[in-house]
Amino acid sequence: MPTLETDTTSKTRGDTASSMRALFKHHAGEGLEYDPARALPAGSTGKPGVCGPNDVLIRVHKAGVCGTDRHIWEWDKWAAGRIPVGIVTGHEFIGVIEKMGSAVEHLEIGQRVSGEGHISSMTDYNALTGNAHIARDMQIIGVDREGCFADYLMMPQSNVWPVHDDISDDHAAIFDPLGNAVHTVMSAGVSAKSVLITGAGIIGLMAVTVAKAAGATRVYVTDMDPRRLAHAKQLGADDAFDVREGDGWIKEIDGVTPGDGVDVLLEMSGAPKGIDAGFRALRSGGTAALLGIPSEPPAFDLTNHIVFKGATVIGVNGRRMWQTWFQAEQFLLSGRIDLDPIITHVLPLSDYAKAFSLMQSGEGIKVVLDINGPTR
Numbered sequence: 001m002p003t004l005e006t007d008t009t010s011k012t013r014g015d016t017a018s019s020m021r022a023l024f025k026h027h028a029g030e031g032l033e034y035d036p037a038r039a040l041p042a043g044s045t046g047k048p049g050v051c052g053p054n055d056v057l058i059r060v061h062k063a064g065v066c067g068t069d070r071h072i073w074e075w076d077k078w079a080a081g082r083i084p085v086g087i088v089t090g091h092e093f094i095g096v097i098e099k100m101g102s103a104v105e106h107l108e109i110g111q112r113v114s115g116e117g118h119i120s121s122m123t124d125y126n127a128l129t130g131n132a133h134i135a136r137d138m139q140i141i142g143v144d145r146e147g148c149f150a151d152y153l154m155m156p157q158s159n160v161w162p163v164h165d166d167i168s169d170d171h172a173a174i175f176d177p178l179g180n181a182v183h184t185v186m187s188a189g190v191s192a193k194s195v196l197i198t199g200a201g202i203i204g205l206m207a208v209t210v211a212k213a214a215g216a217t218r219v220y221v222t223d224m225d226p227r228r229l230a231h232a233k234q235l236g237a238d239d240a241f242d243v244r245e246g247d248g249w250i251k252e253i254d255g256v257t258p259g260d261g262v263d264v265l266l267e268m269s270g271a272p273k274g275i276d277a278g279f280r281a282l283r284s285g286g287t288a289a290l291l292g293i294p295s296e297p298p299a300f301d302l303t304n305h306i307v308f309k310g311a312t313v314i315g316v317n318g319r320r321m322w323q324t325w326f327q328a329e330q331f332l333l334s335g336r337i338d339l340d341p342i343i344t345h346v347l348p349l350s351d352y353a354k355a356f357s358l359m360q361s362g363e364g365i366k367v368v369l370d371i372n373g374p375t376r
């Protein structure tokens with residue numbers, strides 16, 4: 001196989017292929033296309049596969065398929081307004097360092113890594129004051145720039161996360177959504193509190209096991225899919241309610257919590273009805289952490305749900321760098337959280353269409369694409 005022109009200042013593992021397999025957004029419409037011979041991603045050099053001083057080229061082994069990827073696949077309003085046609089999608093991964101620039105420190109060729117997909121120049125106010133995850137110039141891999149549904153991914157060293165030896169490839173591949181769940185649970189604070197999770201999608205389900213591990217006394221879940229509600233119970237939810245059967249569950253929760261409602265709402269549905277019901281079930285003085293994204297600005301009873309309730313409302317975006325990552329790692333290493341029931345399918349990259357249809361049908365919860373086999 002021909003090899004690429006190599007940046008003489010970078011360290012490399014050996015013969016990096018000159019092209020790669022990738023899934024990319026081929027048009028402004030539904031689906032993704034498989035390219036068997038795409039150019040490698042470019043770092044700060046602008047040359048395919050060539051690292052600038054701070055760049056790390058990662059060979060991707062496994063990648064998680066996210067709800068965000070489904071939006072991109074289905075080309076909904078949000079995707080049409082945000083995603084540049086032509087980019088490689090995907091943002092959750094584990095891989096191995098293939099090449100790196102001359103200024104990269106504390107990382108090694110061949111090391112197992114994942115990475116924070118929110119990339120910033122780290123120069124604005126938020127980045128400089130410990131809030132890089134909401135920096136103004138933040139770009140997300142697989143959303144604003146080349147992503148990880150491919151053999152190779154390029155990112156700056158400051159975004160690379162070394163994966164602990166005792167964490168499996170499948171778990172490491174989904175650190176990104178796990179981080180969303182951990183960030184939401186930890187910002188609300190759930191210790192010795194009752195918690196309601198509205199929406200049992202991937203992150204909602206992860207939040208069940210994380211909230212339990214973080215000391216929640218009771219965890220309730222709502223959704224419209226009985227399979228997801230069953231998963232929630234398997235992961236430790238004390239009760240799970242099908243919202244298609246009405247609002248009776250709100251009274252039921254009232255009856256077992258001391259404060260006329262739950263202490264904490266973790267809103268993961270983004271559905272106007274879910275948001276409304278969640279706030280009705282929240283006690284006065286309670287805390288709501290919002291992660292779900294409504295497709296349009298929702299009608300919302302701000303007066304009664306927030307003002308008169310004296311509620312504290314927290315918006316959650318991404319993961320804190322790197323606090324959330326350390327918390328997720330420690331939860332996994334301590335054995336206090338269980339992700340296995342959430343990973344329902346691992347499929348080869350060539351089965352990508354099946355991966356998306358499994359998600360659309362609700363049969364798959366977390367689908368992981370196997371791109372280059374195990375990392376070790």
Ligand SMILES: [Zn+2]
Pocket residue numbers: 066067068091092176177
């Ligand atoms: Zn994701």
